[in-house]
Amino acid sequence: NGTLSTSVYHKPAAEPYVVPFISDHPRHVFENIVQTSLRRAVKYSSTFQLFNDERRYIKSTFLYNGYPSSFIDKTFRKFFSDYISSRSFLPFLDNEAQFIQMRIASSRQPSRQQSQVETRIATLTNDNDHLVEDLDKKEEFIIQENKKPNKLQNKLIIHYTHEKIFNTRKRDLHRIFQETFVDTPIMETKLIVGNTNRKNTMKELIQKRPTQTILKNKTKASIMNKIK
Template structure:
């Protein structure tokens, strides 16, 4: 397994740790100004995901830096109401997508709620936003704003993972726009090419008549 984002790399290695260190140390001799820093462990963060090797199976959860304070936009700040809802839903969406098990998701759910309570968000507002987020996956009779079982969690995780990101949507929109513009240019070109032979024939006819 190998993943890279700009200058951050995550990989798994099935051979000995010493062999991997030799490869990295050799790579550090290639250029005097480029040095690779590395950490080898059974549990490592990659960007904002914490990956853990549990008996050969990778487990994923949301990564929080140890020195990071539980701070988000305070509820008393002068923002429209939908901004606070989006902040809560973004945290919840990340928890669903990054948590590999239902238990890890519930741990992150509790962390999210305590963080927002710490920043002045009313408990009723948090629960309402949670319930709105889970409306397609929990029973309409349920008053509790969370998923009930592993099956519901997996269903929601698959659904969210299949949704394109905002950047992907913007790229697709640009491609669609360019395609439409190109089709329009092709149509205009075809129209001109169809008109031009008639003009040439007409000019040739006039020339012959004048003779």
């Protein structure tokens, strides 16, 4: 007839076993097991009749596992307390309107898996926000670093090793620079010419321990070191 009907599925080979009432568990564990079964029945039963069938199956299952009838009825009444009268003799829903109202309210509550997914998404969102903030801070730091004046900006540095034949090297370089780039924007660049003195060979040879590259006879050098 085109009507979709749903109910709690039980495997044909499944046996009606739950945590026995005589097991060493806190009392709230047994209550949670009963309420979870009822919550699943409300959520998956599309009609009031299917829900009642599942409710009877739940009660018989817990009776089979040693749960006292008074404990089951008390847990049922606690679960349905918002939808049945406190003066009601029956500890469960007795009309379809109550069932529909409870089913609508139950469908609005996210399942455990949905809650976990939402929590994971919220965590990832917060992490992404932190990443964005960190990137913004890094970009701001880079911008500030770029704004700092560069001491070497607009400077051309030439460095060479000085020898006697290069006595006029600095003066010549400045003159060539002036003549080549006169009346051009490059003249705003400051030319800096520097030099280092070449080491005196005599000074290198009179060191206490000359380098091996200078000594021609390594064997003789080792003997001299032993004598010292």
